[in-house]
Amino acid sequence: MSLATDLATRLRSRLDAGEWAAGERLPPVRELAVAEHVSVAVAGQAYALLGREGRIVARVGRGSYVARRRSGDDALVDLGPNRRPPAVSATLDLQERLAGARRSGSINLSAGVPEVDAEVAAAVATELEAVVREDGASLLGYGPPRGDPGLRRVVAATWARRGLTVDEDALLVTTSGQQAIDLAVRALVEPGDVVLCETPTYAGAIDSLMASRARIVPVPTDGEGLRVDRVEEALGQERVRLLFVNPTGNNATGVVLSDERRRALADLSARAGLVILEDDTGAELIHDGPVPAPVAAFEPEAPVLLVKSFAKTVVPGLRLGVIHAPAAFDRRILAAKLVADRYTSPPLARALARYLERPEAASHLERQRRAYGARRDAFLRSLERRLGGRATWVEPRAGFNLWLRLPERVSEEEIFSRALERGVIVSPGHVYVPPGVATNHLRLSFSTASAAEADRGVARLAAALGDATRGSRRRSFEADVAVV
Ligand SMILES: Cc1ncc(COP(=O)(O)O)c(C=O)c1O
Incomplete structure (x- = not known):
């Protein structure tokens, strides 16, 4: 030792x-x-x-x-049953509900979207214009089937710095991180296949698994991330096709899978032939300490498909992502990509590669990371002050999402509606769990609201919780804009 x-x-x-x-x-x-x-x-x-x-x-x-190990640390969702009918896309359901409910003056703690940094946007725009001007004739063709070589090189080099060696020629540039996930699911999963899914997790992955008609088996998570012991248990009970995990700054909880569990998961994968779909999106937005190595790096023989989006660390609007698959799956992924949209836009990918090669890209990322860290700290203070003792939560260690457990006597649906009336938009927990799993949670995001605005949002949420526990009559939002 x-x-x-x-x-x-x-x-x-x-x-x-x-x-x-x-x-x-x-x-x-x-x-x-x-x-x-x-x-x-x-x-x-x-x-x-x-x-x-x-x-x-x-x-x-x-x-x-x-670290504050609150009761929410034990199991982030209890995995009790629920009779809610399965949604074709829980993300779409939520979008529709919010579109109908949004009112001016509402504070948005639901949008888990990154803030578009003005300097990043300007630099990306410069590169977009330059690549088309300098190299338009060739870049406006279809380009190489695996996507821009420069982008593949940058991604391989970035993963190498985190301890993972991948061949840049085995990478595939995709049209968004969501597409990378979806290609893996389409390539691997047949209707009825058992897919283990960390719970809670990224809603887009659940949407994709639903579309594949997989039988989704939830695996619990706690403050250290996915319960690898429960993955092992499930392997003893089911013939498992795939495991989905979003280990660094899980999109719903902000939890980071510990190194010990990363190693255990990689070992298990290699030993049992468990195929893992690892979503590395947003890993760079870790608040404390170095960016951990992907699970794939802990055991080179483990069959891990690794995907990444640039939406959170650069800008979402380029719609670019990447996937690396072990050789055994590569051809199926390429075929799925051809079916989906053939190729990813060459000028967009080249512009991203050139942006990422700029010396200031690293400092932009560092600035964003610090800004989210400061927002997280302020958000935690607001929660403590306004909801301490009434709800529990886990300190997010990466990203800008936080998982809040509501008291048992209120339901997340009621709090969601009452929060809208009070002028704060939150995301109900069920969006981030496979169908059939009961939740009494909210996902709160602090990416776009300023610290002061987020604090007002938390105050409104606390008021909504008060309304629900008192069973008071429904209020109108207009009556309450001044709540702070
Ligand atoms: C964990 C995770 N994976 C993948 C994605 C998809 O990214 P994209 O916007 O590139 O489709 C997101 C976006 O929110 C995410 O949070």
Whole structure:
């Protein structure tokens, strides 16, 4: 065992014993190093290990704190049954409900969409114009079947920095991250096949699995992400075709799968031949610590299909994504792509590649990451102040979504409606779980609202919760715009 893992083990026991309270500041790295007779680097590594497990949270310039392990950490959804009829697309249902309900003055805590950064947009626009001007004659053809070589090179290099070696010639550029997921599902899943699905998870993946007529078997998650032990259990009971997982900043919960579980999952996949569809979207938007290696990196022999979207880390409007599939599945993926739309737009992909190669792309990303981190911290303070003791939640460790568990005596449907009346838009939890799974949750997003606006939104949500628990008559939103 290395000195750092050894120290992390000792610290874990002290955390388990409750030596420091949730939210309490831990000794600074230098102090820890002196007390534990190790170097500062080793003390820092031990904190980083615990950070990646979600036990502690590092705040830039302010030290390390004990993560709040709220009751929502135990199981993010209880997986109880529910009689809600299955939706063809839960995403479409929600879009339609919100389109009908939106009123001016509402605060949107439902849109899990990234903010389009003005500088990024300007740089992308410059590249778009330049690629067409400089190379239009060739770029406006169909291009190579696997998509822009430059983009494939950049993606392979980025994954290599995170410990995953992939051959850029085996990558396929797709028209969006959603398409990458859908191609994998179409290529692999036949009607009736069992697909294990981390729960909750990205709604678009569930939509795609529904369209494939898979039998979706939910697998629970907790504060450390997917319960790999439950995946193993399911393998003993079912013939499983595929597992879907969105491990870094899960879109619904913001949870990050711990390194320990990544390793266990990769081992299991290699040992049992479990095919994994890993959605690496948004991994770079981790709030504390380094971007973890994808699950695929932990075991090169594991059959992992890895997909990624650039929607959250660059801009969503280019509609670009990428997929890497093990050789055994590659041809089926290529065939699915030909059926779907033949090829991905060459000028868009080239412009993205050129943007990503710009030196400022990394600093833009870093700025976005910090901005979301600051919004997260402010959002957590608002929740604590306005909903503390009434609802529970898990601190998001990446991205801009948070999973809120409502008290049992109210239903998410009622809170969704009452929140709309109070002038705040939230997403009901059922959108992020396979059909048949009961939820009493909301997904709250802090990507677009300013800290002050989000705080007003949380205040309105708290008022909606108050209305529901008091059973008060329905209110009109107009009467309540001033709630802060
Ligand atoms: C986890 C996850 N995967 C995939 C996607 C799809 O991305 P795109 O907009 O490129 O289709 C999203 C978008 O929200 C996402 O959150």
